[in-house]
Amino acid sequence: MKKYNLFKLLFLLLFAASSCKSQNNNTSDKKIYSFKKGDDNGIGKWYLDREIAYVMGYEGINWLERPSREKEENTSKLIKNMNIQPTDIIADIGAGSGYHVFKMAPLANKGAVYAVDIQPEMLQAILYSKEYQTNKNIELIQGDEKNVNLPENTFDKVLMVDVYHEFNFPKEMIASIKKSLKKNGKIYLIEYRMEDPSIAIKKIHKMSEKQAVKEMKAAGFKLEKNIDNLPIQHCMVFTMNTES
Template sequence: MKNHYNLLLLILLALSMTACGQTNRNSKSEETYTFQKGDPNGIGKWYMGREIAHVMGYQGINWLERSDREKEENTSQLLMNMNIQPDDTIADIGAGSGYHTFKMAKLTSEGFVYAVDIQPEMLQAISTKQSEQQVNNIQTIQGSEKSINLDENSVSKILLVDVYHEFNFPKEMIESMHKSLTSDGKIYLIEYKAEDESIPIKEIHKMSEKQAVKEFKASGFKLEQNIENLPWQHCLIFVKE
């Protein structure tokens, strides 16, 4: 009887420790983010003083493929900024319609491009286009709110075009990218300049260099360079510290 009593005590102690650990993890997550009303186009969730924007749904896919995008964003210059090599392995995070994915795939003749998105409809659009054009060096990846779902040290370059500010869990996503990036890899963060009020984009969909550096530094990255040759966007290059 005594042995049964002692066993019961051990089980209760183990359950208590598990619950305590879970509470601590939840508390840590809650401390990372704050919640308050803000911009009508925001989700009311804040990270390091910045409100997170609503995700653009797959219904806006035509806007991603608009005919004047090259003129507005100079996407050709962006690709030159990336200095893409034939054997590069690149992750296009928040790939959307694959606008940049297919352009990069042409430049990585011996490499590979992962098109990562959280919306299955976007990934299906990429797969359809890939089949039609018979492109063999693209793989679609279903991401999550907290992970890009790629293997450790699997990519040499990561591209994020106007998507980071919409991540519901930016800290976890940066940590996921840190894990998947090679030691000498680079992240190319493309965001509309918050410093320029003349840019015709809603403020919550912009980001300052200072804010981006603060958030990426918190998860082990440092700014290598800000290439200021795009019309409306920052081209911030981050590397591991």
């Protein structure tokens, strides 16, 4: 059963401002995060020595759907890296307009793909697409800045493509994702490689393997492998660290 219908989506669009919580520099945040001026494209909020980037708004949908994306990022190889099985339950966090969702859904045809985004305009784009009507195993979920709003102990795989570095509350978000994973579930963290200065992406929208491992380790995950076959991105696979 679809989690979204047109009436609900229109309601969320009308009240988008209230459904997406604003950044809150309260006392508890300051124990986890620090606040100082940094990159012009950053929000001035830092987590484990990394400044958080501004979220790309729904106005960037055309960039997400650009015809050159397959050539630039080899998204087909990324999907192969995930080794998707027909019965897999997958969550795409920060799904945007559904670019990867629509590639995964036919492969997990006996399972489900949950498209999670905090922007109802992004979910609207998925809802109105012909691929959404064709693939009956896609669920649309409205998340917020601290919670992915997914059922616990459910997911075999979680995909995050160039979105983690934009989380306003990365510690809380990863904790929420961790609850949603099965014990043997995997996180596929895809980020533009900080280690390569030739990649024409703003520095704040890149992440090094070292930084990713540092932050995921703090959340109770370990790096299983970094699949080094994408042109400009890390494909880092994390699993729960049962020894911690």
